Every structure is written in C-alpha cells, then in structure tokens.
Amino acid sequence: MSPSGSITATHVWKRFHADRRRRLLRDQLQTLPARLHGGGRRGWRWALRDVQLVAEPGEAIGLIGSNGSGKSTLLKILTGVMYPHTGQVDVAGRIGALIEVRAGIHPDLTGRENIQLYGALLGLGRRQIRERFDDIVGFAELEDAVERQVKHYSTGMQMRLGFAVAAFLEPDVLLVDEVLAVGDASFQQRCLDRMRAVLAQGTTLVFVSHDLAAVEATCARGVWLQQGVVRADGPVRKVVSAYRQSIESAAESAAHLQGEVGLLKLELDGPDGSPRTQGPLEVAMVLTSGRQRACRLYLGVSEGTATPIFLIRRDLDLPAGELEIRCEISRLPLPRGRFYLWAGVFEGGNRDVLPWQPVAPFDVIGPSADHGPQGVVCLAPLHVEASWDTARR
Amino acid sequence: MSSFLSTAEPPSTPPPSLRYRHRYRIWALAAAAWGARALIRTLAEREIRVRYKQAVLGFAWAVVTPLVLMVAFTAFFRKAGRIDTGPVPYPLFSFVGLIPWTFFSTSVAQGGLSLISNVPLLNKVYCPREVFPMASVCVAGIDSLVASVVLGLLFARFGFAPRATTVWVPVILAVQVAYTLGVTLVASVVVVYLRDLRHALPLVLQMGLFVTPVAFPLGIVPANLQRAYVALNPLAAVIDGYRRTVLYGQPPAMGLLAVAAAASLVMLLGGYAIFKRLEAGIADVA
Numbered sequence: 001m002s003p004s005g006s007i008t009a010t011h012v013w014k015r016f017h018a019d020r021r022r023r024l025l026r027d028q029l030q031t032l033p034a035r036l037h038g039g040g041r042r043g044w045r046w047a048l049r050d051v052q053l054v055a056e057p058g059e060a061i062g063l064i065g066s067n068g069s070g071k072s073t074l075l076k077i078l079t080g081v082m083y084p085h086t087g088q089v090d091v092a093g094r095i096g097a098l099i100e101v102r103a104g105i106h107p108d109l110t111g112r113e114n115i116q117l118y119g120a121l122l123g124l125g126r127r128q129i130r131e132r133f134d135d136i137v138g139f140a141e142l143e144d145a146v147e148r149q150v151k152h153y154s155t156g157m158q159m160r161l162g163f164a165v166a167a168f169l170e171p172d173v174l175l176v177d178e179v180l181a182v183g184d185a186s187f188q189q190r191c192l193d194r195m196r197a198v199l200a201q202g203t204t205l206v207f208v209s210h211d212l213a214a215v216e217a218t219c220a221r222g223v224w225l226q227q228g229v230v231r232a233d234g235p236v237r238k239v240v241s242a243y244r245q246s247i248e249s250a251a252e253s254a255a256h257l258q259g260e261v262g263l264l265k266l267e268l269d270g271p272d273g274s275p276r277t278q279g280p281l282e283v284a285m286v287l288t289s290g291r292q293r294a295c296r297l298y299l300g301v302s303e304g305t306a307t308p309i310f311l312i313r314r315d316l317d318l319p320a321g322e323l324e325i326r327c328e329i330s331r332l333p334l335p336r337g338r339f340y341l342w343a344g345v346f347e348g349g350n351r352d353v354l355p356w357q358p359v360a361p362f363d364v365i366g367p368s369a370d371h372g373p374q375g376v377v378c379l380a381p382l383h384v385e386a387s388w389d390t391a392r393r
Numbered sequence: 394m395s396s397f398l399s400t401a402e403p404p405s406t407p408p409p410s411l412r413y414r415h416r417y418r419i420w421a422l423a424a425a426a427w428g429a430r431a432l433i434r435t436l437a438e439r440e441i442r443v444r445y446k447q448a449v450l451g452f453a454w455a456v457v458t459p460l461v462l463m464v465a466f467t468a469f470f471r472k473a474g475r476i477d478t479g480p481v482p483y484p485l486f487s488f489v490g491l492i493p494w495t496f497f498s499t500s501v502a503q504g505g506l507s508l509i510s511n512v513p514l515l516n517k518v519y520c521p522r523e524v525f526p527m528a529s530v531c532v533a534g535i536d537s538l539v540a541s542v543v544l545g546l547l548f549a550r551f552g553f554a555p556r557a558t559t560v561w562v563p564v565i566l567a568v569q570v571a572y573t574l575g576v577t578l579v580a581s582v583v584v585v586y587l588r589d590l591r592h593a594l595p596l597v598l599q600m601g602l603f604v605t606p607v608a609f610p611l612g613i614v615p616a617n618l619q620r621a622y623v624a625l626n627p628l629a630a631v632i633d634g635y636r637r638t639v640l641y642g643q644p645p646a647m648g649l650l651a652v653a654a655a656a657s658l659v660m661l662l663g664g665y666a667i668f669k670r671l672e673a674g675i676a677d678v679a
Contacts, residue, residue: 085413109443231399
C-alpha cells in the first residue's frame with residue numbers, strides 16, 4: 001500500500017477512435033455487415049503513449065503541453081473517470097478535482113442544496129459538508145444568495161460555487177484543470193491562494209494549465225507532454241523553458257514574413273552584441289510594399305507565449321517600394337533570458353497586411369528576474385520609452 | 394541535452410502483457426451501494442426536490458399515473474367484457490398490479506436516462522456510476538410508497554381488508570426490486586452507447602404494460618406456458634404473487650415465484666456485469 005497522496009502511473013497508454021464517429025444505432029447498423037465479416041478496420045489514435053508519472057505525497061506537478069497533447073486525458077485517468085488501455089494507475093487517498101463544475105449544478109435547487117449535492121458527489125459525508133459549509137459559502141462569496149435557486153445566479157457565481165466545494169474537500173491528491181481560465185482576476189488569485197494553502201497541508205497537486213507563469217509560480221516540478229509522450233520531467237523552470245523554446249521554434253518555422261507588406265530584413269542590436277537589461281535595443285528593419293499605403297507598425301516582445309510583455313507602435317506612411325525603419329528602445333526593461341520580437345503591420349484599423357508573428361529571438365544579458373512567492377503569478381505590464389526614425393531608401 | 398529531457402520515442406504499440414484489466418466482483422455492487430449511500434440519498438432527494446419544485450402537483454404525480462390507468466382499465470373492461478376477479482373489486486385488482494408496474498416503468502424510464510443526462514458530470518468527477526440508476530430506483534420506490542397509501546384509501550373505499558398472507562410481501566418485493574434494478578442498470582448504460590434507444594425506451598415500456606398481467610390475471614396465460622412466461626417476465630409472477638397474498642389470502646405460487654426469483658437474480662447479476670463492462674468506456678464515447 002503506497003502512502004496516501006502518492007501517484008503511481010506507469011506505462012500508461014490510451015487510445016481513441018481516430019474518426020470521431022457518432023455512436024448512433026443507425027451508424028452501428030450500417031457498419032454491422034463490415035464488422036461481422038472481420039473487416040471494418042477501426043482507426044485508432046494514441047492519445048497517451050507509455051506515460052510515466054510517479055509523485056511523492058506533497059509534490060506539486062505542473063502538466064504542460066500544447067492542445068491535444070494528452071494533458072486532460074491523463075488527468076481524467078488519474079481522476080478515475082477514464083481507464084487506461086495499458087499500464088497501471090494507482091492514486092492513493094482521496095482525490096479532489098478542481099475543475100469547471102457547472103455540469104453538476106442543478107438550476108432548480110438552491111445554493112445550499114447544490115453544495116450538499118456536490119459535496120456528496122465528491123465523496124463527503126453529510127456531517128463533513130455541514131462542518132465546511134460556512135467556509136465554502138464564504139470562499140464563494142455567496143452569503144446573500146445561498147438560499148436562492150441557482151438558476152438566478154450569474155455564471156460567475158455558479159463557477160465560484162463549484163470551485164469552493166472542491167477547494168474545501170481537503171483531498172490527498174488535488175487535480176486542477178485550467179481553473180484559472182474562468183473567473184475574474186481576484187477570484188483567480190484566491191484560487192491560487194487556496195491551492196497554495198492546500199499544498200501547505202501536504203496535498204499532492206497536479207496542475208494543468210496553459211498559463212505558464214501560473215504553473216511556474218505554483219509547482220516545483222514540471223512535466224511536458226507532447227503528442228502523448230512525456231518529453232521532459234524535472235524542475236519546473238527548466239521544463240517550462242524547454243517547452244517555450246519548442247513553441248518558439250515551431251512558431252518560427254510557421255512564420256510567413258510576406259503578407260501584402262513584406263519584411264525583407266530585420267536586425268536586432270545592443271551596443272555590443274546582445275542587449276542588456278536597462279540598456280538600449282536597436283531594431284532595424286526593411287519593409288516592402290506594392291503600393292503606397294497608410295498603416296501602423298506594431299512591435300512587441302514576448303517570453304515565448306503569444307501574449308506580449310509589451311507593445312510599441314508607430315504610424316507609417318509606406319511608399320511603394322522599400323522603407324528602412326529604425327527603432328531604438330532606450331532602456332530595455334527585461335531581465336536575463338531569451339525573448340522573442342514580434343512584428344505586424346495593420347492597415348485601416350485591424351486588417352493585417354503583415355500578420356502579427358514572432359520574427360526574431362534575442363537573448364538579454366543582465367540580472368535574472370526576481371521570482372514572486374509561490375502562488376503569485378507575475379504578469380508584467382510595462383511602459384516603454386522609445387524613439388523612432390524613418391528614412392526613405 | 395540535460396537529463397530531464399527525453400527524446401526516446403516509445404514503441405508504436407503497447408506491450409500486450411501490461412494491458413489494463415478492469416477488476417470487478419459481483420459483491421462489489423452491494424459494497425458500492427453501501428459506500429455511496431449518502432450520495433444515493435442526496436441524488437434521490439435532488440430528483441424529488443426538483444420534481445416538487447417544478448410541478449404544481451408535486452408528489453401527487455406519484456399516484457396520478459396508476460390512478461388514471463386504473464380508472465381507464467375499469468371503464469374499458471366494464472364495456473369490453475368483465476374480467477373475473479372473484480370476490481375482489483376490479484379497481485383494487487388492477488391497482489395492486491399497477492403499483493409494481495409503475496415502479497418498474499418509472500425506474501427504467503428515469504434510470505435509463507440517468508447516466509446520459511449526467512454525462513458532463515461523469516466526465517469530470519469520479520463517483521461510482523451505479524449510484525445514478527440506483528437513485529432513480531429509490532425515487533420510484535418512494536412513489537410506490539405514496540401509491541401504497543392511496544391503495545390503503547381504496548381498501549377503505551371498497552370495504553375490503555388485506556389478508557393475513559400479506560406477510561409474504563417482502564419476499565415478493567425482493568424479487569421485484571432485483572429485477573427492476575437489473576433492467577435499469579442495463580438500460581442506463583446501453584442508452585449512453587446507443588442514443589437512439591432513449592426514444593425507443595418509452596415505446597418498449599408501453600408495450601410491456603400489455604404483455605404483463607396488470608389489467609388482467611396471470612390465469613389467462615395457459616398453465617403449461619406460465620413458467621416460460623414468468624422466466625421471461627418475472628414481473629408477472631410478482632404481480633400475481635401480490636394479488637394472491639394481499640387480495641385472495643393465498644400463498645404465492647411457489648413454483649412460479651422461484652422461477653421469477655431465479656430469473657431476477659440472473660438479470661441483476663448479469664445486468665451489473667454488463668453495466669460495469671460498458672461503464673468503463675463512458676468517458677471515451679460521451
């Protein structure tokens with residue numbers, strides 16, 4: 001018997017039908033002759049291939065990967081909702097799943113009745129629910145609404161209700177799937193706080209998110225899934241940065257630097273090679289256009305995700321032919337690390353004539369960023385001073 | 394490359410020796426029901442509360458269906474030729490048959506949809522899935538209790554008293570519940586795979602009313618066919634047993650009841666096995 005809170009998943013394989021056919025009686029009858037004759041080969045797609053995930057009690061694991069990489073499938077198998085095709089899965093202790101739970105909420109019942117129902121679904125006894133009732137209501141901020149029917153709640157109130165029940169379950173293993181995608185900013189922060197509190201009690205956490213900053217802030221260990229295979233498993237910062245680099249190189253190869261406006265040349269320079277923190281960064285580029293047009297050039301810097309850290313823009317009067325543009329960011333407000341420069345040209349508001357895309361990686365030399373306390377997600381909205389210069393070529 | 398990265402490609406197919414095996418044992422049904430009794434109770438309460446809140450008549454609906462059918466049968470057979478029910482008034486005779494029938498048809502109709510209507514939940518939260526059809530059976534059981542109270546009123550109205558042989562009722566009830574639960578378990582899980590069946594279910598249940606001795610006595614089936622009939626439709630022996638013991642003061646027909654009990658047990662155990670086998674794939678297809 002493994003200690004409660006530990007996760008042992010070895011050689012886990014899971015497959016789905018490659019063709020997501022409807023499973024209606026009509027369809028079954030149509031394919032019946034083929035299947036009876038031993039034919040009717042079914043296409044299978046492996047969603048998980050030979051996945052290992054072994055966690056000690058109290059570990060916090062961030063599960064990252066692009067869409068369709070098998071994160072949610074793995075989480076469902078750990079929850080027990082889905083069974084693996086091959087392999088062993090053993091999750092010891094009570095499992096709590098912090099997920100979007102409006103599915104289980106019945107609109108005709110009051111908030112109180114729904115809390116009791118949902119608590120029972122998660123395996124709580126009636127007395128345990130009563131003991132936690134005030135905490136749950138307080139966390140969900142539903143003191144005034146708890147005796148009202150849930151159909152009169154707002155969407156946000158329904159979500160808070162569901163999270164609150166799961167968050168106060170006090171499980172041995174907590175599985176979290178993209179909770180931060182919903183709810184307003186203050187509720188997201190409280191979800192993270194609650195996760196941190198649960199972690200401090202020694203709960204094992206598996207956290208699935210596309211929000212890499214939140215994963216880094218919450219988890220010590222990262223696991224990167226790519227097309228159903230574990231690509232990396234180790235310290236969260238290393239795993240996240242390996243994952244970021246892979247998305248960047250994928251984005252780079254997909255980039256098309258030629259829209260109606262082309263990007264002919266792009267150079268990034270610091271005073272001597274790589275730019276430094278709080279030092280200048282010079283971007284030199286050549287744009288080409290088939291005709292004269294008034295448009296707006298955007299430059300942005302990201303850390304690998306599609307969300308830029310900051311943006312700068314410039315209205316341009318592009319002539320027919322080529323235009324050389326220089327932009328100097330006088331004090332680059334970035335810590336040490338690898339960043340991406342994004343560029344895009346838009347005409348008449350939102351029509352892109354050069355699609356918004358990452359155009360060049362660059363490394364910044366300087367002090368590394370300070371990390372916030374666990375559970376605090378840093379997003380850095382920055383104001384950047386910049387001066388511009390254009391010259392016709 | 395540092396050690397945390399893995400570039401090794403797994404084999405193209407999994408080793409067959411590691412194939413995941415579903416483990417379930419027959420006594421696990423009772424264990425699951427007992428372990429999840431709080432949940433079953435809460436789910437049944439939810440269903441009752443929702444019905445009570447949405448419908449003006451609330452609990453009255455529990456007795457409206459059997460009462461209306463009883464009145465319809467009585468009126469019909471008064472015109473179309475009397476059914477010989479001996480000393481027992483026909484309304485009582487049919488109502489005693491309608492209570493177990495309504496229990497069965499409500500369980501299967503509601504329980505049959507209990508998984509499919511909770512699919513979003515089943516895909517996210519783990520709980521033993523048997524609890525959903527079981528809760529539906531519980532709700533139908535509460536309806537039956539309410540209907541039994543009405544039966545008591547009917548006894549008073551017709552100046553008729555239940556006989557001493559009514560002590561047999563728990564035995565017959567066990568057969569009735571076992572069969573109903575077995576059918577409900579199968580219906581609930583099969584509907585998830587073959588969605589069309591949710592439309593066929595009410596039709597099948599309506600047909601069932603006419604091939605079960607609800608409006609007529611079991612005696613109209615030839616005696617040499619009765620065992621085969623009861624093996625296929627244990628409810629026939631259940632209804633016949635209730636009438637014999639409660640209304641006529643006779644012991645149940647032991648041979649028929651034994652056949653029905655065996656058939657119900659097969660239905661319950663087989664139904665549970667089918668349920669567990671198919672339940673494993675619900676998250677894959679739904």
